[in-house]
Amino acid sequence: MTLPTKRIAESTVRRLSMYLRYLEGLDAMGQRTASSDELAQLCGTTPAQVRKDLSFFGSFGKRGLGYPVHELTEHLQEILGLRQAWQVVIVGAGKIGSALAEYRGFKQRGFQVVGVYDKNPDKIGRPWGDAVVRDMSTLPDDVTEHHVDIAVLAIPADDAQDVVDQMVAAGIRAILSFAPTSLHVPAHVAVKTVNMAMELEGLSYALTNRGA
Amino acid sequence: MTLPTKRIAESTVRRLSMYLRYLEGLDAMGQRTASSDELAQLCGTTPAQVRKDLSFFGSFGKRGLGYPVHELTEHLQEILGLRQAWQVVIVGAGKIGSALAEYRGFKQRGFQVVGVYDKNPDKIGRPWGDAVVRDMSTLPDDVTEHHVDIAVLAIPADDAQDVVDQMVAAGIRAILSFAPTSLHVPAHVAVKTVNMAMELEGLSYALTNRGA
Numbered sequence: 283m284t285l286p287t288k289r290i291a292e293s294t295v296r297r298l299s300m301y302l303r304y305l306e307g308l309d310a311m312g313q314r315t316a317s318s319d320e321l322a323q324l325c326g327t328t329p330a331q332v333r334k335d336l337s338f339f340g341s342f343g344k345r346g347l348g349y350p351v352h353e354l355t356e357h358l359q360e361i362l363g364l365r366q367a368w369q370v371v372i373v374g375a376g377k378i379g380s381a382l383a384e385y386r387g388f389k390q391r392g393f394q395v396v397g398v399y400d401k402n403p404d405k406i407g408r409p410w411g412d413a414v415v416r417d418m419s420t421l422p423d424d425v426t427e428h429h430v431d432i433a434v435l436a437i438p439a440d441d442a443q444d445v446v447d448q449m450v451a452a453g454i455r456a457i458l459s460f461a462p463t464s465l466h467v468p469a470h471v472a473v474k475t476v477n478m479a480m481e482l483e484g485l486s487y488a489l490t491n492r493g494a
Numbered sequence: 495m496t497l498p499t500k501r502i503a504e505s506t507v508r509r510l511s512m513y514l515r516y517l518e519g520l521d522a523m524g525q526r527t528a529s530s531d532e533l534a535q536l537c538g539t540t541p542a543q544v545r546k547d548l549s550f551f552g553s554f555g556k557r558g559l560g561y562p563v564h565e566l567t568e569h570l571q572e573i574l575g576l577r578q579a580w581q582v583v584i585v586g587a588g589k590i591g592s593a594l595a596e597y598r599g600f601k602q603r604g605f606q607v608v609g610v611y612d613k614n615p616d617k618i619g620r621p622w623g624d625a626v627v628r629d630m631s632t633l634p635d636d637v638t639e640h641h642v643d644i645a646v647l648a649i650p651a652d653d654a655q656d657v658v659d660q661m662v663a664a665g666i667r668a669i670l671s672f673a674p675t676s677l678h679v680p681a682h683v684a685v686k687t688v689n690m691a692m693e694l695e696g697l698s699y700a701l702t703n704r705g706a
Contacts, residue, residue: 378590472700474693484684487575
């Protein structure tokens, strides 16, 4: 098995996540092999795309035999960095953070929420799942001290860049942002943005321009 | 002003949303013109990209003068289908749906939540913002009767395709899904998927493969 030597496109990484989701299901059901046709159908893509995506990682499937489900599952988990624990903080003790923390697959996949932060005095100190909401002002020190890897940012756009700058200085390496603004970070920090308004606007664009 | 004649890539539509967000801010502050340099910096892209994206819609900026902020704002709103009202239902009365409904920019942009649905008897009939949670079994009839355009799907993966099939049969035209599964819909239905686990996996991939 080969580790990829060149950088893989974000769209490929997303499909690998999707393949993994279904492979885990097949593995749990005891299925030994899966064809590229089967994976393509489950994931809504083409067999050629599946073969191309998986070819990045060396020679896997045997023609006519399909991919070994268990082996491929473990390998994809490894590639995606899911066979280790990640320390996650949630910044903003609102509904989005709460929805994330309750998400079943979250802990299973090694994402450990080690702290929840807010600047609202009414929220600080209140219980929040298994944790207690902490004061935002302690966030940078905590990031450094607990070697936090990933921050989930669920605060208003106006505050976002400031908080990001503090976390970056404190050593954060990845950010998943729900703040509806673009963030500026150094090249070594990975950022993903989920912008609900933008997703909806993509739909209204499609509705408007696709005709009736 | 020209309407685009060919289909625009999703990534372009996302940037148009982003430009619009900043242009609305500039417009509200009374700024008359904006250069591609300024827009690029605000949105984290390049001036060449800004010029290319906006060139789809005919000749806008005048070299050396920049883009007319107010005119461009209105035009982007029109292109993105934001100068009309969209009827939205939220399927799944959980935290994600609740976070969306409370999102400030949601109503402003013409997305009107006309119903919230759940199949949990404990939730049906309970107040939910300005609305009352309705029984999922009434969803298809409501979609048809109220000409619902967009459904926000925030239910578990196992139930998702079933509910989608019912809504499609009832006439839904666009779906924003938070269910961690791929959905199969006819070509005339637009789908966007927000998968929080997948976003996090994209980050763990980056953390794993970017080196320390």
